[in-house]
Ligand SMILES: *[C@@H]1O[C@H](CO)[C@@H](O)[C@H](O)[C@H]1NC(C)=O
Ligand SMILES: *[C@@H]1O[C@H](CO)[C@@H](O)[C@H](O)[C@H]1NC(C)=O
Ligand SMILES: *[C@@H]1O[C@H](CO)[C@@H](O)[C@H](O)[C@H]1NC(C)=O
Ligand SMILES: *[C@@H]1O[C@H](CO)[C@@H](O)[C@H](O)[C@H]1NC(C)=O
Ligand SMILES: *[C@@H]1O[C@H](CO)[C@@H](O)[C@H](O)[C@H]1NC(C)=O
């Protein structure tokens with residue numbers, strides 16, 4: 001009796017302890033609700049007022065701040081005249097592909113007048129992500145930061161900075177961006193380049209009519225700030241720097257990295273970088289500046305420079321007296337400075353040893369690059385304004401990805417609707433050639449299709465992303481939805497498995513959601529297919545997505561509910 005009782009009370013003690021632990025965790029994790037109203041709003045930039053599409057009338061849109069483990073519930077109501085969807089860039093969306101957002105991949109668009117509630121939990125990710133429209137070119141103005149703090153009680157792996165500031169780098173057209181992409185789709189030519197870059201929505205004082213609205217980032221002498229830098233530009237990789245200050249990189253794409261210092265950052269669209277900056281210079285005003293890293297030779301690009309001002313707040317330097325001094329301008333790399341871009345992207349490492357898959361079940365080799373389509377006989381010249389009367393296109397493994405138009409791939413997969421996609425995306429290019437050399441014209445025209453590649457739940461995947469020099473070689477920021485992947489290596493020329501495999505970092509490679517595939521080069525990524533659903537992998541230059549530089553993975557369910565896609569939400573949009 002005695003023994004039984006003591007066992008029972010011991011057991012009860014363990015049970016109560018477990019319950020308390022569970023309640024403590026459940027109490028910490030919250031469900032945050034937000035309302036996003038997509039609406040046209042008057043926004044004045046570069047001396048002209050536009051009816052920009054915004055969220056809640058804000059440009060950039062609202063910053064969402066959560067803790068690791070929290071659930072977001074965002075009701076998006078479309079009061080604009082365009083179809084819209086919202087993508088939560090970099091969020092893993094475990095089992096909730098329905099909330100991922102890319103139109104016609106995971107969902108039909110939210111039509112004007114309709115609404116849809118995105119519901120998902122952020123788990124195991126900390127740092128900076130962002131959200132943006134994933135429909136036509138609406139993300140030019142529909143975007144904002146998504147900041148994930150450590151769980152309550154947890155801390156950063158670096159001393160807590162005094163201030164934290166999101167730095168969203170964007171791209172601005174002195175026209176309606178939707179008109180710009182529609183014009184290009186009609187003509188087959190490249191779309192007009194932007195007229196300005198922006199930091200937190202403002203071009204900065206190197207542009208006309210912009211000086212009084214230039215963004216000020218306040219700092220106090222001796223203090224350390226955390227800049228959460230996000231490249232939300234549509235079509236341009238950007239260099240970013242701050243005059244006279246050392247930048248310490250501590251995170252990227254919502255994963256911590258082994259800290260390293262640099263003068264210059266290079267981010268492809270989609271990428272984020274967390275930077276510590278210490279106010280250790282004489283109190284004054286210093287420009288932070290960004291301009292293009294333009295790797296394609298001869299292609300037109302926006303060559304302007306956006307700025308914000310790092311302003312010391314001290315008794316000797318207030319906005320009254322320092323506000324009138326000209327900020328110190330930093331040097332910026334040349335537009336084609338691939339050496340600086342590469343030195344930056346290859347500096348990233350995970351903070352410690354990470355579980356990189358070493359036994360590979362699925363080994364894919366995917367070419368990424370442009371193409372030119374011959375115009376069909378009888379086509380009008382005004383619809384064939386690409387080089388020499390062609391139309392621009394792009395492909396992965398020679399497949400120009402075309403979106404379905406009457407349903408999403410996810411819904412078609414879930415409901416087993418035939419005829420929407422095919423499962424024959426090739427695991428190697430149909431033709432082998434010298435990818436970065438002078439490519440024969442007979443190989444320039446890719447073929448269209450809605451091809452997916454199926455992955456078994458839990459399979460280990462390696463993808464070699466090989467840039468091509470068809471028409472022109474350039475750096476492509478390749479983004480995979482639903483996953484973070486390890487970038488185990490990158491290099492120039494044609495990937496050679498015999499000599500390049502030995503260079504793989506299988507110890508502490510960085511974990512990211514967007515890889516910069518070097519111009520005339522390659523990058524190798526690895527991940528475990530542990531998230532069932534339909535996940536697009538695409539170039540994050542919107543001009544290239546429109547041309548078909550994408551493919552889609554279908555990841556099958558595993559065993560039991562915890563390894564299976566959830567049911568679609570009741571308000572899931574219909575086409
Ligand atoms: C694109 O640029 C051309 C040349 O400057 C201009 O004529 C055209 O109107 C622009 N298109 C749009 C949609 O702004
Ligand atoms: C940008 O390009 C224009 C021509 O399109 C040129 O006149 C100007 O000098 C260039 N600016 C820079 C900073 O390279
Ligand atoms: C970069 O551009 C400059 C001129 O702007 C040119 O002289 C140089 O050769 C280019 N470098 C590369 C690597 O293309
Ligand atoms: C266009 O045609 C000209 C003349 O035939 C040729 O020199 C040039 O290489 C062509 N350009 C492209 C991009 O096909
Ligand atoms: C959608 O369109 C495809 C071809 O474009 C057609 O085969 C399919 O039947 C259509 N599906 C539905 C659900 O209307």
Ligand SMILES: *[C@@H]1O[C@H](CO)[C@@H](O)[C@H](O)[C@H]1NC(C)=O
Nearest residue numbers: 436437438439440441442443
């Ligand atoms: C590329 O190859 C074609 C033949 O395939 C040749 O006519 C052309 O001169 C070559 N161009 C260069 C830059 O080597």
Ligand SMILES: *[C@@H]1O[C@H](CO)[C@@H](O)[C@H](O)[C@H]1NC(C)=O
Nearest residue numbers: 398430431442443445446447
């Ligand atoms: C792509 O496919 C088209 C059509 O089958 C073919 O003409 C072209 O040579 C292929 N190009 C490559 C790079 O495989």
Ligand SMILES: *[C@@H]1O[C@H](CO)[C@@H](O)[C@H](O)[C@H]1NC(C)=O
Nearest residue numbers: 083108109111405406574575
């Ligand atoms: C809006 O989405 C619907 C499908 O839900 C599609 O049929 C329609 O063509 C789209 N409209 C535009 C302008 O893309």
Ligand SMILES: [Cu+2]
Nearest residue numbers: 476539541544
């Ligand atoms: Cu691209």
